[in-house]
Amino acid sequence: MSSRRPDPAPPGAGPSLGEILGGRGGALDASAAPAAFVAGFGIAQAAGSPSALLWGGGAALGVGVVVCAIRLARGRRPAAGLAGLLGVAVAVLVALYTGRAVDFFLLQIVSNAASALAWSVSIAVRWPLLGLVVGAALGQRTRWRRDPDLLRGYRRASWVWVGQYLLRLAVFIPLYLAGAVYALGIARVALTWPLVMACIALSWPVLRRALPPGHPGLLHPRAASTGEGPPYSGSGHEA
Template sequence: MRSSDAGEEGGQDHRRGPDGPGSSGDPDVPGDPARAPERADDTEPESLAAVLGGWRASTDAALPPIAFVVGWLLSDSSVGWGAVAAMAVGLALAGYRLAQGKRPRAVVLGLLGVAVAAVIVLRTGRAADFFLVQLATNAASALAWIVSIVIRWPLLGVVVGTALRQRGRWRRDPALLHAYAMASWVWVGQYVVRVAVFSVLYAADAVLGLAVARAALTWPLVAACVAVSAWVLRRSLPADHPGFRRPREPAST
């Protein structure tokens, strides 16, 4: 692989990168397996970060809740104005991302989450209820990741394998399957941390605290989660393994 190719790949990832999966993250930009590294070297953690996505989706997810709280505070605790502010920011972000060429499905899902939160808070009249969607989706995500590990379909492997168009080859590599399972526990921890913090603040009706936590536990936590899971993935693989981009096929008998 030529150094110019590596530089080109890094430039593309920087320009096109988006957080974190799915429920809570958005692995939106797959790497290019045609230009994968020839060996598992020091570029592997950055490669995993590129596959899983960058900071943009995390920032997008945090802005509408912050707009809700700002609108709520400026309007003397009116959940109606808070909901209007959140939807306005959500629509503006959606339009901006569509203009950038982001996949419509991801944009629609993000906007749908804001709309559901706005409907809930308008029906209950309690400002803290705007964050119920985040609390519920993070709890569901933690459960889904745990189940995926137990049934030996770790979601980190599913996400990365799908992004790299590996189909099921990663599951036929026992070492890589084990490594993905170990690294997936890092993502479980991410969701558990959010659920714990959000639950305490929600029970205390701490609306401003929920907004601060929503921002603090979005991009910074996702960035830490990607870095730690990349480290765990590498440490869990044998020293001679070529890396997650190159699953080993089982020896034919």
């Protein structure tokens, strides 16, 4: 007899984290402006332009505006698109203020450090950010917190996301200190879309394995005290 534990949240039982978070589109959008900055800066610098930093900043802002417009045209949330454009504008202003192209990536380094800290704290205080994000996307608000199995799963899976921010910092900080603008640009792209996809791919099974056999899945949080939610079937599939 096989000892394999039933899958508590099989693919057919509901959306995966990738489907819920829509990571690919957002990650690709986030890569566009930094790539444009490095390309614009590099081309202008190779041509001997004294305004290479302005060309790089202009390219980043131009691509940022296009990305924001595309997101709005596709019906994405306006706040998310405008926040991304604002981030690009701030990064460009920082680089122009210091006169150093490498400082375009300073905001990204600070953002990753803050994110690693915020996700770690959220796990420690039992309000894992992954649960908040997924719960909001599914319209559950914080009902998942009443389910001790989902709470445990979201806490464990959130550590994967902490890991991605720490990995970026481990790569970005040495390159920033070395003033390696082009290497930072390559690393910024390489550690955005591919890393986000890997993070989603890893955190999904971590979350699923934290759920006991017969748990109805992400779509149906169960309250431990009231028994809220559909009954366990013992098969790991939703009824």
